[in-house]
Amino acid sequence: MSQQAEEFFNIANEAQGLARELAPGVTTRIFPGEQAMLSVVTIAPNGQGTMHSHPEEQWGLLLEGSAIRIQGGEEIAVSKGDFWRTPGGVPHTMKAGPEGCKVLDVFAPPREAYRRAGKGFASAT
């Protein structure tokens, strides 16, 4: 019997991960590890999160669609294949383009508030 199979997932499998509604039209599935945590975020067309920050470092990869990444007071257009680092403590959010978007976020270390079911960005500020 496979022990490793439980460590394998797919971006499109909505049944996997811990579901969380971050904001209206912004949902995610959380995959917690020991040193990092992955978050597969779906933003509805023209949907937007709320500005927030946290001490954990964050990386994002745009998997589908287009969006405006807002961080550190700047707005940067991103398209499929773009990825970015958000240092801890830097305020950030994201606004999807007209077709919506899907983003893979990585938190290191894991965001403890996201290890359990809940709502919202659990912002530190």
Added chain:
Amino acid sequence: MSQQAEEFFNIANEAQGLARELAPGVTTRIFPGEQAMLSVVTIAPNGQGTMHSHPEEQWGLLLEGSAIRIQGGEEIAVSKGDFWRTPGGVPHTMKAGPEGCKVLDVFAPPREAYRRAGKGFASAT
């Protein structure tokens, strides 16, 4: 002048990141952060890395192509959109399918040996 622009990258931009040859036919571009490190790995058709391990947790996402992920003594076929966690200390490697593959790896914490130019997997075992 944008301060955030230097935190933005693209998977396909070969000019970005710290280039490293991990094994013949297995190359990567490294993007170091403070709490995590990203590695955009390209494996040639039917190419294969060497089995290795390290204490840092690793996550992988198959971006293109197909491959066999070998970890913990098991072989698991992966295709585009599959992602997986490799706990620290678990021996692992990857073998690309006939069309090769591209993988996004995440290390948390960063692998210090990968912050500078070099060759090989810098394996702990």
